[in-house]
Amino acid sequence: MNSLILNTISKTLLPLLVLFSVFVLLRGHYLPGGGFVGGLIAAIAFILHAFANGLNETKKILRIHPGFLIPIGLLIATLSAIAPMIITGEPLMTGLWYEKDIPILGKIGSALFFDAGVYFVVVGICLTIIFTISESV
Amino acid sequence: MSEHLTIYPIIVHLLTAILLLLSWMNPKVQRYISIIGSIVGIIVGGLLFSQVWTEGIQSVQLGNWKAPFGITMVADTFAVTLIVLTNIVALAVSIISTRNMVSSRLKFGYYAIFHFLIMGLSGAFITGDLFSLYVWFEVIIISSFVLLTIGGRNIQIEGAVKYFTLNMLSSIIFLTGIAMVYGVTGSLNMAELSRIIPEIENQGLVHTISLIFFIGFGVKSGVFPLYFWLPASYHTPPAAVSALFAGLLTKVGIYAMIRVFTLIFPLGEINQMILMVVAGFTIFFGGIGALVQKDIQRIFSYLIICHIGFMVGGLSLFTEVAIVGAVMYMFHDIIVKATLFLIGGVMYRIFGSTRLYDMGGLMDNYPRLSFLFAIPMFALVGVPPLSGFWPKVSLFMASYTQGEMFLLIMFIFASLITLVIIAKIWNSTFSKKPVEREKRKAFKYFEKFSFAEKAAYIVPIIILVGVTLYYSFFAEHFQVISERIGKELMNTEHYYNAVFGIKEETKL
Amino acid sequence: MNLEDFLAYIILPILSSSTLLVFIRFLMGPSLSDRVVSLDLLITIGISIIAVYSIVANRPSFLDIAMIFALIAFLSTVAFSYYLEKRKKNE
Amino acid sequence: MRVQFLLNILLAVVWVFLTGTVNATNFAFGFILSYLVLWLISSNDDKRKYFVIGPRIIGFAFYFLYELVKANLQVAADVVTPKFYMEPGIVKYPLDAKSDLEITLLANVITLTPGTLSLDVSDDRKVLYIHAMYVSDKDEFIDSIKNGFEKRILKIVR
Amino acid sequence: MTWFASLLPISLFIYFSTFAKGVMNGEIFNFFTSWVPSLGINLDFRLDNLALLFTLLITGIGSIVFLYTSQYLKGHPKLMRFYVFLSVFMGAMIGLVTSNNILTLFIFWELTSISSFFLISFNNTEKASRKSAIIALTITGLGGLALLAFGVLAGQMTGTYSISEMLQSPEAFASHEYTGYLLLFLFLATFTKSAQFPFHFWLPGAMKAPTPVSTYLHSATMVKAGIYLLLRFTPHFEANPQYFNIMLIVGGVTMLYAAINTLFKTDLKGILAYSTIGALGIIVFLIGIGTSASITAAIVFIVVHALYKASLFLVTGTIDHQAGTRDITQLAGLRKVLLPLSIAGIIAALSSGGFPPTVGFLGKDLIYEATLHGSISPALLTTLAVITNIFMVFAGLLVGVKPFTGKLPEALGPIKKPHFILWFMPMILAALSLLFGLFPSMVQSLFTNNITPLLTGENSPHLAIWHGFNLILLLSGITLVFGLGLYFLWKPSHQKEDAIAKIEGYAPKAIALQFANLFQKTSYFLTRTFQNGYLRRYVMIILVLLTIVFGIHIFINPRIFLSLTEIKSLNWNEIVVLLMMLISILFTVFTKSRLTAIAGMGVLGYTMCLIFIFYGAPDLAMTQFSIDTLTVILFVLVLYRLPKYLNLSNKTNRIRDAIVATSFGTFLAFTIIEIMNENPVKGVTQYYAENAYTLAKGKNVVNVILVDFRGFDTMIEISVLAIAAIGVFGLLKLYLKKHEK
């Protein structure tokens, strides 16, 4: 949409929302949130940007095709799922946890990576879908 | 390594799919990755099979949460046999896709989705969790939607709309059933459910829920009167995709039906009767549908339905012998139906059409191909000793021992009508004079194919025909496997013990 | 009367009633824009309901939902507006 | 100005390390503390601007709140009473604000205060179209904004 | 070099002949290899007298046919294919008659059907050939399936699939709950294969095959398979009179029906076809009489018929090959050109007619012997036999004599001399007819002496040409006289053929075809009715089924607990949410604008969120809300290219749909209420509550379930999303060029 006001705000909101989405992702294990909602929020940030500034602008910001986030996310999730099979010989999806607490994140473990994978996939698919649709209108 | 083998068939295809997505723009590499992935799939499936065969039912507790707290993956003989066959079909389709699918399709993720679909099928076969089964079903559905529609012509889109709506509906029905099961039992673990369900006091409710599952799976497996999406869509996509669908998709519905109605809701008299009637009608309507069609892919589509009746009928008899027959039939059907659709694809390349009217002269112009094609066609009919014959023996036996002459007669009807239809196809396609067409379609006909292209079309058929022949002449192997499956399915404690890690005193 | 009861028996019902009023506008329309505006306001009121409810139920974590509501609610409004303009353009 | 801000943050971090208490409150405290320190040591005008902005933002916030409540009450009165006293209209408001940020801020502030609604900015950025509930006198309306929000915003931003 | 293929049947013939001595001494050769032991299907072969008789016929006549073909189809481009089919067929026949396992027998049985399908449609470019082949295959295929059913039933009833072992359980075949089915299936199998009325009509059609095929199929092999099976199971059914009575009736009807039909044919092969059916009828009829004499007669007649029928077919083939026509009305005087052939033809015709001293005479004698001493109504049976035989005399003469006698019509043009194979092969067969006729003791020692006791437990009667002047001789005389009379008086013509064609509408073939046609039409109708392309109907059917399931449940098992206290405990927020939900649903359903509907859906999703918030599901609320927003965006992005709603369905439809929808909803609601009264022990939930933090290190239990306890679901779920996204991408971006489709 050709609106100065929307353009400006969307540029402000983009980093804000992306930051927020990471926040939601990281805290999911303790409080409502997680990779899925986080991913949605991040996607929404870019979608908003695209609404305001046009698709091409947003793509410039993204640099890579959002579709690529899908296999990357899947790979992260899959690796974190099969990591226990390789590392400790335990079944798929067994949680691996780093013993000590890490500031901000709390306990860090394979579940977190898994959630991050989910995050990327969700961002990737939402953007792919929405961008594709707006391009082919 | 070997203790995780159960999950490998899924991992292999998942990783293959991811790799394929990463090599998004490179169709050439994709072709190799896919074929290698499928071969690894067969190897892994084979290893898992031998493990199950020697050590009994295998299970993996995902996340290392003991059942029923996590998701349990269970590879029993039934599941693992299906996985092996699925991977074989996958290899065949993977090979034909190298040529049947144009590069632009590959750039839109054809192969990746194809492997997701195989992953979905494998997952559905080995999951031991009811909700997980739903999720696997969704993988299957969505990937089949995509395969059905990408690059879609009008008819394909139209077919997809129907396919989509009815399958979506069936998923909703299935999910409704799952919700109700959870509401009644508080559990989703299939092995645990097999113990809880009989204890439920309100068995009327349980029965109703079982029927919801039946309708949900019925749509997927294409039984009367729920099959409508199938003939509307299966003939529309390219041959490779149709072959995959024909061989495997409806079978998942049947698989689920067999699994659920042996493990969770063992068939009672009423359900047996319902299934039997449904089987009879499925045979009848599938058969007559196939009889009146004039397009080879459509005929095969209806024959899929018709032959679903064998499996549902077998299940409805609910004896070990009948289950053996149903399962045997399923194995045969997976291979042969896939082959037939691949053949349909070759015919399309030869004649530029899949309509019977446009065909002819195959036997005179391509005698060796004709011979090759004849094998699956007559195997479908059940011409002994080809594969379709063997399951019928068990099915006939079971119909007799259960005194269900109705079913026996329906089985005969199905066989006869298949025979007539195949003979009709033979006459129009192989025997009759080729139709003289003034204007030929502007596309590359089979005769213009390079050797590599021809090989890509024919090698998969040879592979599958090889399996058919193996099945035909070493039917004993399949029979023994199926008998073990029958035992495992009808005596659920084996499954239960495997899931809950209880050592069995006697092996099967 | 303590705070929780006050919120539960006075504030929440008022907020619900406001919701209902907004909903009435939603139903009445008459234009799509009116409905979109109503939807927007509905969500805003939803944020307050969540806030109040989080005190009533003593679950501060509900605030996160409110946060998400606040962040993305307007996106559907943007979408609808986008639609309205585009449609006009196409006609 | 940006340098000042970064310096401020840096000092706050140093403060956190010095005190050894890693939490938000301590950081905020450190931030305010270093802000004051920086203000004290600032020498030239350019540097000073950083310290004028703080109070101005706060001042603006209060002004905004005041306007918000005031206008809200005015509208509220109109809403709850049976008769409408409004004289609505769309007013063309000539902009002094130039940059994206200025215009957007102004427009949003106008929208946020009840009774007014920024509809759109002309493509040449010269005019903001405002829908207002009470435009008994167009010029007076424009002036009120010119001397109210726009002036304050420009002061902060420029 | 094409005669090379003939080495196969010849060597097989020699091979089987080597068993003759042993077999005649009462030895039985067994060959056993297990195949699918779990199903009781094994390669269990057993060469006894009966089997040997058939193997010799199959390989012997096979040799002749193979040799004959080498000239008959000389230079034919598909000759090799022909030999392959023929060899497969021969192999299948041998397997069939030597199998001792009923299911293995079935396998070979089906193989004969299939290979005959290919043989009949060998002239694949001719529509008539293909049609005949399909009819033959359908009929024999039906029989085949019946045989499978018979085999499985018999196997289940006796506990073995070994035919010889089945004899141990006579009760299965005599009086068992399912003996009726057993008979039904067996007769269906054999009568179709052996072309008994009313299944006979595939056989004349099968004459579309090249003549060597007709020769082979209809004299010694295919059609005899059914006969073989009936004979084979005669001992099993010994105590079951129905077995014999049915055969008697069916055989009787068949032979008479076929015999009369020979009058109206002008095509040599057509005449032969009906006379074959008649002969098959006679054999079945003889078995049906069920005495040792009749069985003996049947065996002898099998041999007799094989020899003369093969011979006549080959004669016909040569005539066709040389003269270019098989129309009897156009053929005459060929002896001048085809003298050796005419000798063969005449001998075969004589044997066919039962003239002494051919073996046909012997056969006829035995038939009358059997009918005269039959268990029931000898007079009737004999009369039937005599009438049939009169026509058989007629038919034999017509084919074997008529073309050679009289004046050579000029229309036939110059006729070349045939290759010697083309007359020599029928000649061999004719000679054999003569030989066996002259030395009936050979027939007796070779066949009946051993087979009759095998099948009936009684000794074979003495076979001789001359029994003195007796009733049988008289009957033979009558037969010959009347047959000759008929031959001289009745001239086949196209007019007669056309005349009969008018009433053929009532013949089994026409009825069957009409039935097939009707079936096809009904199929079409039903298929179009059910699979009519209207998605809504498909959906409707599924929903109606579901509604019925729930409805039945509610009505037969009502357990509804409605308490009013619950209503009272409602607070205002809940009422508002429910009210909004309800109204937004109705709004979405009934609004006339798509966009408004989407907005309504947004409200609906929003109320769902509120419910999730009220009832402790913050994660759900978040997700639902974000997803709803995205869905709205999606809809909006897609919609503005779509047309406005049209009010398409009429009022009746809407009411009907509303009824289905509301009843479904109502029943479902009741069921849910019922389920909510179940209070299962939730071990899993309890476990999660206790261990989410201690074992999985998370405090948001829902999230812990999603990424850990049931993490794999999430893994799959994101795969679903990935697939969907790729799908969307492909669906919108991929437009194949024309040549890529």
Next chain:
Amino acid sequence: MNDIIIMVIISLGTLFILLAAIGLVRMPDLYLRMSVTTKAATLGVGLILIGLALHYMETSITTRVIAIIVFLLLTAPISAHVIGRASYFIGVPMWKKTKIDDLEGMYNTKTHELKSGFEEEPEPEAED
């Protein structure tokens, strides 16, 4: 913090929201409805959130409350702006008593360009 103060703040917020709701129903045209409601509601929510922050008196909650308020202040005017402009554009009618409409005729219906009326060089009209 004293519960009474919280009650008052929340009540005030609720009151504004109620007013917004009433306004939405009562106001005669879309623009007036938006004018009245969007902000009243924002104010109301803000007050309620402040009340909540005062109730819990925890840093993490206060920061979140501030975040929400900031988000609202950023997004609420955007909603109003985009929907208002779109509505005007598609011709959602104004109240009959509306006095001035400076916007009339300023939009180019095809390109969505908005004129200010102060353009230095009026562009030559495009020839169709």
Next chain:
Amino acid sequence: MEILLAIMTGILYAAGIYLILRRSLVKLILGIVILGNGVNLLIFLMGGLVKGRPPLIPEDASALEGIFADPVPQALILTAIVISFGLQSFAIVLIKRAYKVLKTDDIDTMNKTDDIT
């Protein structure tokens, strides 16, 4: 509330069903979306309703105690919601494509697939 929500679930199903029986593709998708909501509500109900007690372990505790909402159905619904989102977005695009190539929104005119030709 349980009973009312059960009835509401019934209503959602009924509405969804009614919509998918219409002739318009758009309504079809709307129907499926509504049915999806119905299923979610059903699953939610099957876990039993617990007011205001989400399954979040309090900061000072290491396990959930007392009464709390059943997390299992919630997790199931989350998965189901996400999956339906994937399917729905695909479906929405499908109708777009369908309209583009078939030039109609009327399902009843899409009956070529089953023609016997």
